[in-house]
Amino acid sequence: MISIEKSSQTKIDKTDFDNLTFGQVFTDHMMISDFKDGEWHEPVIKPYGPLSIDPSARVFHYGQAVFEGMKAYKDKDEKIWMFRPEQNFERINASSKRLAIPEFPKDFFFNGLETLLKLEKDWIKQGFGNSLYIRPFVIATEAGVSASPAKEYKFMIICSPAQSYYSGEVRVKFSDKFSRAADGGVGFAKAAGNYGAQFYPTNLAKEEGYQQIVWTDANSHEYLEEAGTMNIFFRIGDKLITAPISDRILDGVTRKSVIALAERMNIPMEVRKVTVQEILEAADSGNLKEMFGSGTATVINPITGFGNKGKNYDLPKLEDSYAHAFKDTLMKIQYNEAEDPFGWRYEVKE
Structure with a gap:
């Protein structure tokens, strides 16, 4: 069972969904799972906010960081859909393996992601072109500047509402x-x-x-x-x-x-x-x-x-x-x- 700590207030009422800048506005919650003592721990969902991290965390010094990009969509019947998410799950683990980051369990990924999306469903707006951009990522959090793979990591998922993306000519x-x-x-x-x-x-x-x-x-x-x-x-x-x-x-x-x-x-x-x-x-x-x-x-x-x-x-x-x-x-x-x-x-x- 995924632990959920709900935000005391929502930002959704203050968000202008007609004038979104891609990747600048984030939803009320985020998913976090920690790797410690040789294993990934059950994901938890918390209010979106800053992290407290040691200045010597290895992500800052040796670049152990990978990410993915996904989207969720809402159809005319208010159903929520993703597009080929298994591919993103497999790819983030392939990326992790190349950077000596422990691979993430599939059930943790999908349970955490789906729980987060259901909690943030009001952020997914109907309409062709509207979507919720999903950013899973992993960073090395172990303190220390010795040049070796970390023994501690955070796997996180954050979400950002998006409009139809058009970059011009x-x-x-x-x-x-x-x-x-x-x-x-x-x-x-x-x-x-x-x-x-x-x-x-x-x-x-x-x-x-x-x-x-x-x-x-x-x-x-x-x-x-x-x-x-x-x-x-x-x-x-x-x-x-x-x-x-x-x-x-x-x-x-x-x-x-x-x-x-x-x-x-x-x-x-x-x-x-x-x-x-x-x-x-x-x-x-x-x-x-x-x-x-x-x-x-x-x-x-x-x-x-x-x-x-x-x-x-x-x-x-x-x-x-x-x-x-x-x-x-x-x-x-x-x-x-x-x-x-x-x-x-x-x-x-x-």
């Missing part, structure tokens, strides 16, 4: 210097340090008028791998192409869903290495029809153009884009407004 720059990850590294993991290391080169790209970087491989910078924090897809003619997952590329839940949808929609799909040169040639010939990123926050984010070594390329605006078709289909599945032939929806039952 996105132009990207193909990186020819910086790389997101290297062979044998932690690129496949949702490790906090992966994201901190992206900020500087992304800021440089923004100074040049781009919003994101398309990362290339560390060895040769010949292969395109990810766009900012998203997996990336290219449409050449009628064919859709994306890079294969590896120890450098995140195994995105939305990415896998797009690949499955493409097969069901009879869209030619190739999962293979994508070279900078072939994309440049396709753009020059007019065969490059679309580029788009995929991820939990944005679902599908169309890319309007890209730059490479000082040259800019614009992409055509299509009325029948693959990006629109995938986003519409995925969101209708997520909001229980369409058939779910894959069994991706997960109901949070009262």
